[in-house]
Amino acid sequence: MAHTSSRAAILDVIRAAGTISRVELTRATGLTGATISTVVRRLMNDGLVVEAGRAESTGGKPRMLLQLDPSARFAVGVHLDHAGITYVLANLGGAVVARWRKPGAGADDPREVVARIAAEIDGMITRVGIDRTRVLGLGVVSPGPITASVGMVLTPPNMRRWADFPLGDALEDAVGVPVLLDNDATAAAIGEYWAGGIETTSAFAAFYMGTGIGAGILVNGTVYRGASSNAGEVGHICVDIDGPECWCGSRGCVEALAGPAAVVAQAQARGLDLGGADRPVSAQFAAVARAALSGDPVAAEILARSARYLGVAAQTLANVMDLELVVLTGPAFALAGSLYLPAVQEQLSRSFFARASHPVRVTISTNAPEAAAVGAAALVLQSELAPRHSGVRLPPEVAGEVSAQELATLA
Amino acid sequence: MAHTSSRAAILDVIRAAGTISRVELTRATGLTGATISTVVRRLMNDGLVVEAGRAESTGGKPRMLLQLDPSARFAVGVHLDHAGITYVLANLGGAVVARWRKPGAGADDPREVVARIAAEIDGMITRVGIDRTRVLGLGVVSPGPITASVGMVLTPPNMRRWADFPLGDALEDAVGVPVLLDNDATAAAIGEYWAGGIETTSAFAAFYMGTGIGAGILVNGTVYRGASSNAGEVGHICVDIDGPECWCGSRGCVEALAGPAAVVAQAQARGLDLGGADRPVSAQFAAVARAALSGDPVAAEILARSARYLGVAAQTLANVMDLELVVLTGPAFALAGSLYLPAVQEQLSRSFFARASHPVRVTISTNAPEAAAVGAAALVLQSELAPRHSGVRLPPEVAGEVSAQELATLA
CATH class of the missing domain: 3.30.420.40 (ATPase, nucleotide binding domain)
Structure with a gap:
């Protein structure tokens, strides 16, 4: 939190506003008119900000609007x-x-x-x-x-x-x-927060399923990282204390029971044709998902079981972190999200601890594949x-100098 | 974060320092000498701060030291x-x-x-x-x-x-x-952080076992509250997806499987004399703990099973929140903590996901009973x-006015 700058604050307000005048920038940032003028001039010289015509007049001289140049x-x-x-x-x-x-x-x-x-x-x-x-x-x-x-x-x-x-x-x-x-x-x-238009969510987790299962957790727009940036290991939530061993050294982890590799192993054991056991897990998982979406009852049953485990893991995370939103993302959910979402949502609607206080919404990311x-x-x-x-430490030339006034604005 | 004051900042620095001079306060808070003088005078008038003699001279006039009056x-x-x-x-x-x-x-x-x-x-x-x-x-x-x-x-x-x-x-x-x-x-x-001398811990949870099981989570000294102040419901971490129903509406919660009520029910089923089934759960749990501590093998076995479940729940919380420390506290751990600590510590040492990065230490609170x-x-x-x-919103007369300089110091 210590290194930030009026330049970044102004850029962020312009980005969030779409178009905004200098006077409105003064109000939104709390910075002085002189600071706004200086920084905006520098941002225009750098090509980051352009003028976008005048606002409709409200009596006086119409104000010049500013906007980001997205291709700058x-x-x-x-x-x-x-x-x-x-x-x-x-x-x-x-x-x-x-x-x-x-x-x-x-x-x-x-x-x-x-x-x-x-x-x-x-x-x-x-x-x-x-x-x-x-x-x-x-x-x-x-x-x-x-x-x-x-x-x-x-x-x-x-x-x-x-x-x-x-x-x-x-x-x-x-x-x-x-x-x-x-x-x-x-x-x-972070990408979901940045591009997904969910700025008002106070606590949300993006469940990412690729080869394994992990999560990114954002609290009031800031990544929750924990003691050593290792937070969010939701694949290693234990959902069965006597379950099978996991590569992490523990037992009954949701990844070991219900992750893509487990789904593929179950599908192989049930005799599904996944295009060859030497293909990557992600490709074989995709084959299971496509089979289920085409109505194969065995594939559907295997994925329904996986979704049930994922729902319980999501509920555990929601109970301990009091989440408002779970976003399913990553290549596995890009394909199979529609098979997972109802089960995860139902589990949270039925059994989230603080459901009397607020619901936990479940969505699929629009950017799930990449x-x-x-x-x-x-x-x-x-x-x-x-x-x-x-939460990233920036080099000083990006972060700029910090004035007390700026911190007061940004705190 | 928005409402804070130089008064509170100065009080906190004096508290943390034990004794401190006005000049050192200026350095520690970043406030001006004039502000320090004014606020300290007011604190002394209110009886919160007293003079505690002069520091050893380092050449010039020895500086007057300030300290809190604890009974103020x-x-x-x-x-x-x-x-x-x-x-x-x-x-x-x-x-x-x-x-x-x-x-x-x-x-x-x-x-x-x-x-x-x-x-x-x-x-x-x-x-x-x-x-x-x-x-x-x-x-x-x-x-x-x-x-x-x-x-x-x-x-x-x-x-x-x-x-x-x-x-x-x-x-x-x-x-x-x-x-x-x-x-x-x-x-x-919060009490553990305030009185327990663990100020350097970036992320820790106090597992509280009274009648139920809950946790308070502090991240860099600030309570992690989640979306609606319902975070930390570790009693409702699912450790067995097909486990028994819990009063919360879910299944296999660690509280339902291993909390004091579950321990008492298991002890009753095994024929242990707990002083009467109409006594409060806490009293009957205490009887099981005392029996185990006196060498009763059945009571010991029941509590060992409970400790195993608690260890897995602690590991799940540590994996998703990347904790450095778990403190066992509350009346149930006050009595039985020595029976739980080794199992919880062993589970975390063996299977915490980020164990290659740092350990998760487990301790028993010195204030556990109250x-x-x-x-x-x-x-x-x-x-x-x-x-x-x-994280508590204070009335304005406590919070005081906020100056930009103060925020700069406190941010």
């Missing part, structure tokens, strides 16, 4: 996973202007993967034809907790080689722009536009 | 429960100067119970012989979520009569001091001394 800056979002790497290019307004998918990290050497990512980003920026100086930075997200200093501290079994790799530094060297790292589920929640990559780009945009919410 | 103000803490009402009187320094226990609310009319509480507080203030004008306020805590406006929105089955009762207003009228209401487990966590009442008094002290952490 861009952010690259990268979702790095074992099975695939997803890229998005988002503009300052949060809109995705390009997206594409490449083969995953697999068992490759992390240094080779980093070189490949740098080349792929380079190629994309060239193809889209944007000025390279307009790229604010690169957000990179991945399953498993990531720390900026060391890399991934705890990784799922299929990404063990990345455990000690200094991903942030390596990418910053290779791509030449600032890099922000985060967990994919956390980023998906939610993590969109969230990765949102990390960069948020650190530029609303650093007080980002 | 007092707070009353009340834990209102079905089975008993516990009172504590704490001084400004957080020390408990009196404590006593009276029969519980039982099935009595809430209005009669309020009149009784007022009379009992009156009697105690008279007996202890403190000046009534020195009582800052009354903190009242109870199982089940409490809202300041309506009373208890969701109550355990044995306190249903209190659901719509305006407890805060009724007590404020009857006792004649400001009243703060909160959940008992939340208050126990933790909720101590926490209730701490609510009042905290709202006077550190309102930026209290």
